[in-house]
Amino acid sequence: MGFHLGLASEEYDRKYRDRDLVKRVLAYFQDHKQSMLIVILFLTLTSLANSLSPLLSREAINQLETTRDLGYLILLISVIFVLNLLGWIFNFFRQKYSAQVIGDVVLTLRQDVNKAVLGHDLSFFDKYPTGKIVSRINTDSRDFGQTAGYFTQTISSFLVVIIVIIAMFTINAPLTFIVLGMVPFIFITAFSFRKIARKRTLEGQRALATVNSFVQETISGIQIAKTFRQEQKLYDKFLGVNNQSYRANLRRAYVFQFLFPILSLVQAFALVFIMWIGGLNTLGGQMRAGDFYLFLQSLWLFFFPLLSIAMFWPNFQTGLAASERIFALIDTPPVVIQGRSNIILDAFKGEINIQNLDFSYIEGVDAFGENIRSGKERIKVFNNFSLKIKQGESLAIVGHTGAGKSSLAKLLTRFYEFQGGSITIDGINIKEFNLKKYRKKIGIIPQIPFLWADTLENNVKYGKPSATKEEILWALEQAGGADWVEDLPKGLNTNIRERGNLLSMGQKQLVVFARTLLEDPSILILDEATASVDPFTETRIQEALEKTIKGRTSIIIAHRLWTVRHVDRIIVLDHGKIVEEGNHDELMQLGEHYAKLYNTYFRHQSLEYIEKAREFTKTVKEVN
Amino acid sequence: MSKNPRDSDNNLMMEFMAEEIDPFSNVRQRGPKRWLTAHILQGSNKIFVLMIFSGTIVYTVLSSGIMIIVGNAIDEFISGNSTNFALFIVLIFAFGVASPFLHMINGLLTETLAQRMERDTRHEFYTNLLGKSQSFHDQQRIGDIMARTTNDVRMLNFLISPALSLIFESFIGLIVPILFIILFFPTQLLLAPILFTIFFLITLRRYVNRLGPVSGRLRMEFGQMNAILNETLSGIEVVKGSATEDHEIRKYFTNAKGYRDAFVEQGEIMARYIPLLLVAFAVTLGLGHAIFLNLEGGGLEIGQIIAYVGLLSNLRFPTFISIWTFAVVRLAVSGAERLLEAMSKESDIDENIKGQTVEIKGGVSFKNVTFIYPGSAQPVLHDINFEVQPGQTVAIVGTTGSGKTTLTKLISRLYDLTEGQVLVDGYDVREYNLESLRSQISYIEQDVFLFSSSIFENISFGKTSSIDQVINVAKEAQAHDFITKLPEGYDTEVGERGVQLSGGERQRVAIARAFLADPKILILDDSTSAIDSKTEDKIQYAISNVLKGRTTFIITHRLSQIRWADLILVMKRGTVIAQGTHEDLIRTSEEYRAIFVKRFDLEEDQLLKDVAVV
Incomplete structure (x- = not known):
């Protein structure tokens, strides 16, 4: 608002040199050379017009002590009038064009930094909280724009002060x-x-x-x-x-x-x-009266310009700091990079071969200048890990928290870059695929379903914008039935609000299933939700899952009883190693890792357990 | 509210809404401007306002007076007369020092007023929020309430300082120079300032009207830009997984472009601020006019010309400052509107203070209950009938949106039903004193809320208790073990800054809290997820403890709880489609059976195997 004097602004520790920052900032203005020239031209003209007025006024007043030539005085006053008008018009164009230039530069800057941010892999987003990134993209760029506007204002003030002071020196x-x-x-x-x-x-x-x-x-x-x-x-x-x-x-x-x-x-x-x-x-x-006039006027004329010049340096630094934070974000190199071959396949058969995989969450270049917590990140998640998954096979991964279940899924989707070994699909190294086309062929259902504050229809067809209404309904039908959609106020056109909050947890999961089905991925990666949903929806999720994994290579991080009993193969992960594999019955027979996990995480979902719980409570009630 | 509100020693919330403590309740109904005025002029503020007004006038007079002295001084100097030289210098010095000094005092007073305004309106708003019914709070989004308590209240501070104080200063800054011209100069020299004032007011009005909507749009676009970006980044895994980065980049660009357009438009409107031209014209016109008078021999000395033009130059400040003062006023008034809107939403529930205050036993029955949300056409609950004996446990199952939560809220009259009757111990709930009724009913929310204070304070929140009592109930609620493992035991701070408790742990703290409150009817929304069987066991045990001796409604996904309930209500789309015990329902209800058959889909021998392993 009004007094943008930066009186309370912060100071920042900086990494970039002022010169480099100014150079980069100027590069952004380069695209608007013409407009910039106009701004500079009108800036100079405004300053000239504004500084000439008091000088001419002095001349007019001095005339009263000497010749008192009416014609000359009328001329002087008329010229001042014209200068007033011109000064205003010049200033109008300066402000108008500088608003345009600043608006455009800020827009380009935002676009650039947004692109850079979206190009990052997930390790980047793990490190930096969303709020911080948003504030860098939007607020810092706005602050930068404000400083830029303030900058032209200060230059204009400076010019007026200089011109008038030179004139004043010649006088007294x-x-x-x-x-x-x-x-x-x-x-x-x-x-x-x-x-x-x-x-x-x-x-x-x-x-x-x-x-x-x-x-x-x-x-x-x-x-x-x-x-x-x-x-x-x-x-x-x-x-x-x-x-x-x-x-x-x-x-x-x-x-x-x-x-x-x-x-x-x-x-x-x-x-x-x-x-x-x-x-x-x-x-x-x-000394003459006119000189008095000029000096007195200068006191008022200089007051705000001098103040803004005084505050120029801190303000300028604030603007540079804002731009630095933005550039730092743009300059952070993404870790996951697409290989040179750029292979595009229409569909995979779905044979996955992981060999000698090494992976730890290593930090990239730190964009936020913060101390990286060392130690924990360096722990290896996978060391020489190998796994083969057949075409069309459904595989459940079970294990305690931190066993590497999610990491494996995230490496397959290339959300993170691994450091050693290889992953091939249908015999081709996944790093050689076109990254976006590759991800499109892999369906990912995250543990916590994420939906957009948009209509249900747009949410379902998020990965396939061309989908018709029939296809959308088909997908929803496949994902456990579409009858609940009718209960929404506007059916498919209902805006389901931020994160899909209008829907229940279970319904959100069904929508995510439908979204994935519509994309028709060759490989499905599912991180099952741990949150409990109402029993009605639960049965639907089972149905949806059953249809989704049929004929598809599927990797499921399992949390549900039904899942572990229905997949082709279960692997038990512990500290990045496969400690057991086989189907449910085989592993139960073995009576080791899996049997323990089963008793801790899955058994209480079974009917038999519930019967026992009932007995237990009865005894408790009786004892009391 | 400057009267110390601590004076009220009565604990009842009703008191907060009473006239003598809430002196603005009447003014609120008369619109934002009246309300704001009442706040500005309340209590000792009146004296402040008076002092600020007179202070502003005095220092404006002083700073205009300097111009007159300077003019006279120059005239004397030109004429070569040096007798009063020292006097002039001393006078200018005195005026020059006194004016900023007064300005400062004025500023301090204004700020005090502004900060008081912020404090008092926030106080009023918050007190009002505390006094609101639960149905009000259910309908509000917390983000929206926060926006009002932070931004809108802040705007009222800015309204006083700088906006209104500067507007008043501008106003005086227009009047005083004109008065001085009338007093010390030929009347015809009023031409320039009068013409200026007229055109200034006209163009200013137009400017303010044009700027308002654009500034509003700019703020809205910025908010939207933040929201959209926030959403995209929160869903980054989906974006990457679906490879829709380009789509998201375009979406953001469209938004940022909207912001850019509003920004450029605002820039253009501000650039076209005509009063700046007018004031320049006024000064020049005045100069020309004065010079003309001097030439004509109208008795206007050169020093007076300088003084006159100096006075006109004083008009620059009000002109310059008005670029944004009025915009702030506009923002503040709409902020006040939003505050008033929230405050004026009164509770629909009749408190029924004269109603029954007996201790209830806990029998609940619903008779033909239909409920339609106010302002909606579709019934959320339709023709509900059931009966519960004191001490029984009722499990409510059904998909989200089937009306489970709403049904429980009718019992404690968080909402009043549309048709039918809800009876507690045979009496209609509306016949009870609301305070008395609610004090005997407790809720344990699905998303358990803990305050960011110690575990001890959280458990004893409802009832001042000794540490022994708290430990006892914590043991009952299966919470004692995990609490003692926390760094500072019962003194451990939970919530935002402290230890993060898991869903299951929070739930057990809430159960302990409910033990202390000892309600006759307990409503438990138990939909939290539990991942391992140990936690599951503990929660089961805690729940089975808490429901002893009281009527309990459990909204649950846990089959174990559904199975042991005395009554199960199966809900679908606002109606109870089946009710009875598990044994009844498994025989009679197709829908209910589907849950069990589909969900487990197990062979008999599979079951036996599991048992064998255990």
């Missing part, structure tokens, strides 16, 4: 020095002020953040407070944090209220000196 050097005497005071005030303001602002923001999180938390838990009738308790706490924020922000606001009065004081001293020295000069006959 000592008085000019008095006016310039304000400069160090304005700078010192602005700088020392900035220091305090930053500190106070930080305190104020913290206090406010406390209030906000308090309100957020208590309103989220309002039902608990109401059930237990604890409103008074919350209210008393609120009074405390609200008052604390009031005091902190009042202190901050007070600091800001000192700035302008102090600067006005500097101005007042300059005025007194001008009147004093200028008065003596006039009494001595060396």
